[in-house]
Every structure is written in structure tokens, then in C-alpha cells.
Amino acid sequence: MRLTRRGAGLLATGPTLLAAGFGFGYPELAVLGCAALVAVVLAVLHALWRPVLAVTRRADPDRVMRGDDSRMTLTVHNNSRLLAATLVAYDRCGAAVVPVPVLRLRPGHDTVAEYPVPTDRRGVVAIGPLRVVRRDPLGLATAARASGDVAQVWVYPTVHRLSAVPVGVVRSLDGRVDRVPHGTITFDTLREYVVGDELRHVHWRTSARIGELMVREHLDTSLPRLVVLLDDRLCAHPGGRDGTADSFEAACEAAASLVVAAHREELPLVLQAVSGDVVARDGRRSDTRAYLDLLAEARLRGTGDGDDLDRAVARLRHRRAGDTLIYLTGPGDAADLGTVGSLRGLYPTIVVGTLGNTTGAPSTMDGITVLSAGDGAGFAAEWDGVRAW
Incomplete structure (x- = not known):
């Protein structure tokens, strides 16, 4: 809570x-002074009254490609039974501040505000909390509070x-990579039982502990797997800031x-950042959400x-993860390429x-395919220009 200039005066x-x-001996001056102090006290009490608000927000959708449309719907409900809420509210959407019209919100009523979410830059846009500002009718005192959660x-x-992705050294007779079959020899994880699973794969000890049937999931480790190593070091990207x-x-x-190409071809994929963040999923069972979330959050x-x-x-050397390694970095450092090589x-x-x-990196290295591009579209063109994987 703070006093405005008028209130401080x-x-x-x-x-x-x-x-x-x-x-x-001027009673008129004393009356004016007393009225001024009473007005300030009443203004402070009025501003300190906290209305009972319920704030809900919904992003539609909450995951979008860069440049696509996303809208935030904010609903503010006055849970007070008797008093109307005279408020000024602002919602934070990334770096912007969005005004929310909630003046004279009657008891039991709500107001809805809808506004676009900026999607011009990759990243995670934090929205909220709602900043509710309450002030007295004379404008002597204001009190600001945060309400609601952050979306x-x-x-x-x-x-x-x-157009294509490398499939490694293991191929099926028809030219496509076989899907990971159930029941092969390498244990991967435990999952809930579904109708059709073989009972010999039930892990009885875990099932008894949690109270529902859990089965062992196996995969064939001989299948090719793509490994994408994303260089998120500041030194690899000159001019980086923020x-x-x-x-x-x-x-x-x-x-x-x-990621999207590997998912389309149902290839197992590992996405690993140099800093250590890893997403590894089976190409048959997974979608692209976890991978793209990591890329949106990458800094x-x-x-x-x-x-x-x-x-x-x-x-990567101690735990070989696949047949094809794809290293994505900045303009290029010969020492870094030698390390990966x-x-x-x-x-x-x-x-x-x-x-x-496109000019700072070597075009070829012994046993390594080097693709140099200025942007993502250029990389896709260079990638599709490779004759055969």
C-alpha cells in the first residue's frame, strides 16, 4: 500500500x-486539518480492503509454433457476497502489460478478458499473475496485490x-526401419498393464506394492537411433545475449x-543439450511434445x-545411444568439430x-558430413541436398 502524491500532501x-x-485560534483551520487526516485514514482503510477474487486463465493453445496464433482467456470472478469490487487490474504477458476491465465488479459476477499471446519469438511466455490495484474514490491511496497463478x-x-532422415546401419528388407517390437530382450521401463499384454511380463513385486498390474517394457537395442546434440554454450554462438x-x-x-522428421518416420530419437538436458523416447510410443518443450525452454x-x-x-562415448549423431552448433570452431569427430x-x-x-566453418571433414547454413531454412535445404544417407 502507498499514498499518492495527493494523499501524501x-x-x-x-x-x-x-x-x-x-x-x-482559527477553528476553521483545525476542522480542515482534521478532515484531511480523516480522509487519509479512510482512504487507507478503503484501499486495504481485499476483495475475494477467483482468477482463472486458459491459453488456447498453450503450445504453438513460432508465429502461430495463441490467445489467453482470463476470467475474474467476485466471490464477495455484499460488496462490489472497484478495481484496476493488469495482467503481465511476457514483457507486456495488459489492462483488464474489472471496474465495479458486482458480487457473484465475473468479467472476461481475452488477448493475444506474443509468439514472434521462441521461448516460454510466462503470463500472470494478475496485478490488482485498488484505490479510494479520492485517489489518496492505492494498494496493489497479485492474484491468481502464472500460466x-x-x-x-x-x-x-x-525429406529424409538417416536410418543408420540396420534396415529391414523393405527398406524401412522396423518398429520396436514388444517382448525383445532389453528392459526399458515399467508401465501399466493393458489388455493383450503377456502375463509373463508382469512385474509382480511392483504390482503388489502399488496395487495395480505393472508390466516390463522391452525394446530391441539393435534398432538404429538418431542422436541430436544441441550446442547451447554461449561461446559457440558469438553475439549471444539474453x-x-x-x-x-x-x-x-x-x-x-x-525431431518432426524422425517422428514422421517413427525412428527412435535422443535429443541432448550440451549442458546436460536430455529427452529420449521410443519412436513408436512417443510424440514430439517433450522434445519441442525442451527446445522452447533452451537458453x-x-x-x-x-x-x-x-x-x-x-x-555419448560411454553410453552409445544410436547409429547417427547430429551435432548442431554455431558458426563453427575447428577444435569443437574435432572433439565431436x-x-x-x-x-x-x-x-x-x-x-x-556459411563461411566460418569447414565444408568437409574426414568421415563427417558438415552442413553450413545461415538459418533454419538454409539448413533444411542443405540437408535435403545430401544425395544419400
Whole structure:
């Protein structure tokens, strides 16, 4: 709660008028001073009264591609039984402030505000909380409070269609990668029982502990798997600030395009950031939401050294995750490409995408396919220009 300039002026003038009125025998001045102080006290009490509000918000949709439409619907309901809420409210939507018309909100009624969510930039747009400002009729005091929770809208990178993806070294006779079959030899995870599952796969100890049937899910580890390594180091993207850079945005678009293409071809995929965030799902069971959420939340990190990349490569070396490694980075550093190239003995196919500069990276390296592009669309064109995977 704070006093406005008018309220602070009255608070300072009131005692002066009282002192002058009583000291010099002017009752009129004393009455004015007393009225000023009473007005300030009543204004403070009026502003401090907290209306009972219920704030709900709904984003439609809450996950969109960059540039697509998303709208936020905000509903403010007055739960008070007797008093109307005279308020001025503002909702925060990313970096913008949106006014919400809730003046004279009667008891038991609500007001609805709808406004577009900015989707011109990749990221997670935080919306809320609602900032409710209550002031007295004379404008002497105001009190601002936060009401309601915070919603989020995930803005995904732009996806460019890729005509094909590398399928590694294991192919079926008809030229497509086989789907992961149930019942193969490698344990993956536990899941709830569904009609048709074999009872010999039921994990009885876990089922007894949680009170419902749980079965062991297995997968065939011989199937090819794509591994996308996204370089989110600040040193790999010159000119980066506020957690992003043009080259990093292009790398996120390239990663999103690979995710969607792998999902279309039902290929298992691992998306790993150099900083350590990983999403790994079976191509048959998963959708793209977890991958694209990670890309929407991705920010540039680090202080400028290559230790994070060394650790990421070490993780890939000790736990081979697939047949094809795709490394997406900034304009290109020969030392970084050499670090990733040390994995040639483990991954039959290694592709390096250098984004943001078409002249700063080598065009070829021994055993590595290097694609240089200025943006995500350029990467898709370079990718589709590869004759065969």
C-alpha cells in the first residue's frame, strides 16, 4: 500500500492545519486539518480492503509454433457476497502489460478478458499473475496485490520439412526401419498393464506394492537411433545475449525439424543439450511434445570454455545411444568439430550442422558430413541436398 502524491500532501498538510488552528485560534483551520487526516485514514482503510477474487486463465493453445496464433482467456470472478469490487487490474504477458476491465465488479459476477499471446519469438511466455490495484474514490491511496497463478505458453521453433532422415546401419528388407517390437530382450521401463499384454511380463513385486498390474517394457537395442546434440554454450554462438543468439535460434529450428522428421518416420530419437538436458523416447510410443518443450525452454549457458562439450562427448562415448549423431552448433570452431569427430568409431554416421555463418566453418571433414547454413531454412535445404544417407 502507498499514498499518492495527493494523499501524501494531505497527510503533511493536516497536522500543520491542526497546529495552526489550535495555536492561533482559527477553528476553521483545525476542522480542515482534521478532515484531511480523516480522509487519509479512510482512504487507507478503503484501499486495504481485499476483495475475494477467483482468477482463472486458459491459453488456447498453450503450445504453438513460432508465429502461430495463441490467445489467453482470463476470467475474474467476485466471490464477495455484499460488496462490489472497484478495481484496476493488469495482467503481465511476457514483457507486456495488459489492462483488464474489472471496474465495479458486482458480487457473484465475473468479467472476461481475452488477448493475444506474443509468439514472434521462441521461448516460454510466462503470463500472470494478475496485478490488482485498488484505490479510494479520492485517489489518496492505492494498494496493489497479485492474484491468481502464472500460466505458460510454449512457443516452439519454426519447423522446416526434411525429406529424409538417416536410418543408420540396420534396415529391414523393405527398406524401412522396423518398429520396436514388444517382448525383445532389453528392459526399458515399467508401465501399466493393458489388455493383450503377456502375463509373463508382469512385474509382480511392483504390482503388489502399488496395487495395480505393472508390466516390463522391452525394446530391441539393435534398432538404429538418431542422436541430436544441441550446442547451447554461449561461446559457440558469438553475439549471444539474453540467453539466445541468431545462430542459436537457427540451431533450435534445425533440431525441431529433425525431431518432426524422425517422428514422421517413427525412428527412435535422443535429443541432448550440451549442458546436460536430455529427452529420449521410443519412436513408436512417443510424440514430439517433450522434445519441442525442451527446445522452447533452451537458453544459452556457460561462460565460454569447452568443458561442457567435453563432458557431453564423454557421456555419448560411454553410453552409445544410436547409429547417427547430429551435432548442431554455431558458426563453427575447428577444435569443437574435432572433439565431436572423436566419436567416429562409435557412430557410423556423424553430421555437423554449423548455423549462423556459411563461411566460418569447414565444408568437409574426414568421415563427417558438415552442413553450413545461415538459418533454419538454409539448413533444411542443405540437408535435403545430401544425395544419400
